[in-house]
Amino acid sequence: xxxxxxxxxxxxxxxxxxxxxxxxxxxxxxxxxxxxxxxxxxxxxxxxxxxxxxxxxxxxxxxxxxxxxxxxxxxxxxxxxxxxxxxxxxxxxxxxxxxxxxxxxxxxxxxxxxxxxxxxxxxxxxxxxxxxxxxxxxxxxxxxxxxxxxxxxxxxxxxxxxxxxxxxxxxxxxxxxxxxxxxxxxxxxxxxxxxxxxxxxxxxxxxxxxxxxxxxxxxxxxxxxxxxxxxxxxxxxxxxx
Amino acid sequence: xxxxxxxxxxxxxxxxxxxxxxxxxxxxxxxxxxxxxxxxxxxxxxxxxxxxxxxxxxxxxxxxxxxxxxxxxxxxxxxxxxxxxxxxxxxxxxxxxxxxxxxxxxxxxxxxxxxxxxxxx
Numbered sequence: 001x002x003x004x005x006x007x008x009x010x011x012x013x014x015x016x017x018x019x020x021x022x023x024x025x026x027x028x029x030x031x032x033x034x035x036x037x038x039x040x041x042x043x044x045x046x047x048x049x050x051x052x053x054x055x056x057x058x059x060x061x062x063x064x065x066x067x068x069x070x071x072x073x074x075x076x077x078x079x080x081x082x083x084x085x086x087x088x089x090x091x092x093x094x095x096x097x098x099x100x101x102x103x104x105x106x107x108x109x110x111x112x113x114x115x116x117x118x119x120x121x122x123x124x125x126x127x128x129x130x131x132x133x134x135x136x137x138x139x140x141x142x143x144x145x146x147x148x149x150x151x152x153x154x155x156x157x158x159x160x161x162x163x164x165x166x167x168x169x170x171x172x173x174x175x176x177x178x179x180x181x182x183x184x185x186x187x188x189x190x191x192x193x194x195x196x197x198x199x200x201x202x203x204x205x206x207x208x209x210x211x212x213x214x215x216x217x218x219x220x221x222x223x224x225x226x227x228x229x230x231x232x233x234x235x236x237x238x239x240x241x
Numbered sequence: 242x243x244x245x246x247x248x249x250x251x252x253x254x255x256x257x258x259x260x261x262x263x264x265x266x267x268x269x270x271x272x273x274x275x276x277x278x279x280x281x282x283x284x285x286x287x288x289x290x291x292x293x294x295x296x297x298x299x300x301x302x303x304x305x306x307x308x309x310x311x312x313x314x315x316x317x318x319x320x321x322x323x324x325x326x327x328x329x330x331x332x333x334x335x336x337x338x339x340x341x342x343x344x345x346x347x348x349x350x351x352x353x354x355x356x357x358x359x360x361x362x
Contacts, residue, residue, distance in 0.1 A: 048347070051343075061352070064352070064354055065354070068354035068355055069354075069355045071354075072351060072352070072353045072355070073351070073352040073353075074347040074348055074350075074351050074352070075347055075350070075352070076343045076344070076347050077343055077346060077347075078339075078343060080339070080340050080343050080344070084340045084343070084344055087344060088344040088347050088348060091344070091348060092347075092348050092351060095348065183337065185336070185340070
C-alpha cells in the first residue's frame with residue numbers, strides 16, 4: 001500500500017497545496033488502496049463518499065487513520081451523483097486553501113504518478129485547467145467508440161475540441177476551480193466541466209495519462225447507454241438559463 | 242325558461258366549489274393573484290360553455306378550428322404539456338435544492354483527523 005515512501009519527502013514541493021478530490025460511490029474494493037497510494041505520495045486527499053450503500057466510508061475512515069494529516073473525508077448522506085460529489089470535494093478543498101485541485105476516480109483506473117503530470121502545466125503557468133487525456137488506442141473498442149462520440153458531441157454542443165472529454169483525471173488552479181459551477185448529477189459532468197472552462201475563458205491544456213483497465217474500471221464509465229443519457233442531458237441543458 | 246340538464250348543474254356546482262377553494266387559498270396568501278385569476282376565468286368559461294354550448298364553436302371558428310370539441314382537445318393537450326413542463330422544472334429545482342443541502346451538510350460535517358483543520362466551523 002505505502003509504495004515508495006521515500007518519494008514522500010523528495011516530492012514535497014510538487015505536492016504542497018495539491019488537493020486530490022476522489023469521489024466514491026460503492027467503491028469499497030478499491031477506495032482504500034487508491035487514497036492510501038495518493039496520500040503516501042504526500043498529496044492531500046479529499047474523499048467524497050457519495051451516499052455509498054457499501055462500506056466505502058468505513059474503508060476510507062480506516063485509511064484516514066493511517067494518514068491523518070493527508071486524508072479528509074466528506075460524506076453525502078444520500079447519493080447525489082458524480083457532479084455533486086466533485087463539486088462538494090472541490091468546495092471543501094478550497095476551504096483548506098488548496099492551490100491546485102485534482103479530480104481522481106476512486107475505481108483505480110488512474111495512475112498516481114499522473115497527478116504530477118496534470119499539475120505540471122499549472123506549475124508552469126501554462127494553463128489553469130488541465131485534462132488528463134487517456135489514449136483511446138489503449139481502450140477496449142466499445143469504450144473507445146463511446147468516448148469518441150462524446151468528444152464529437154462535446155464539440156458540437158460546447159464548441160470545444162478536446163482529446164478526451166470524459167476523463168476523470170483533471171487539475172484546476174484554485175482560481176479556476178472557484179469559477180467552475182457544475183450542475184449535472186451523473187457522468188454528464190465531464191462534458192460540463194469543459195463547457196464551464198470555455199464559458200469562464202479558463203486556459204485549458206491536455207496531457208496524456210495512462211489508464212489501468214481492470215474489471216472494476218470496465219464496469220463503470222462511458223458506455224453507449226451512459227453516452228445517450230449524456231447526449232439527452234446536453235440537449236436539455238441548451239434550454240436551461 | 243329552458244330546463245337545466247344534469248351535467249350543467251354538476252358543472253356549476255363543481256365550478257362554484259373550485260372557485261371558492263381557490264379564493265380561500267388566495268385569501269390566505271397561498272396562491273398568487275395571476276393564478277387565482279387564471280383558474281377563475283377557466284371555470285367561468287367552462288360554465289359558459291356548459292350552459293351555452295354553441296359559444297365554444299364560435300370561439301373555435303375565431304381560431305380557425307373546425308369544431309368546439311377540437312378546440313377543447315387542443316387546449317387540454319397544451320394544458321397538459323404546460324403542466325408537465327412546470328413539473329419538470331419544479332422537480333429540477335427541488336433536485337438542485339436537495340443537492341445544495343446534502344453538499345453543505347457534507348462540508349459542515351467534514352471528517353478530519355488533522356488538528357489544524359478541526360478549527361473549521
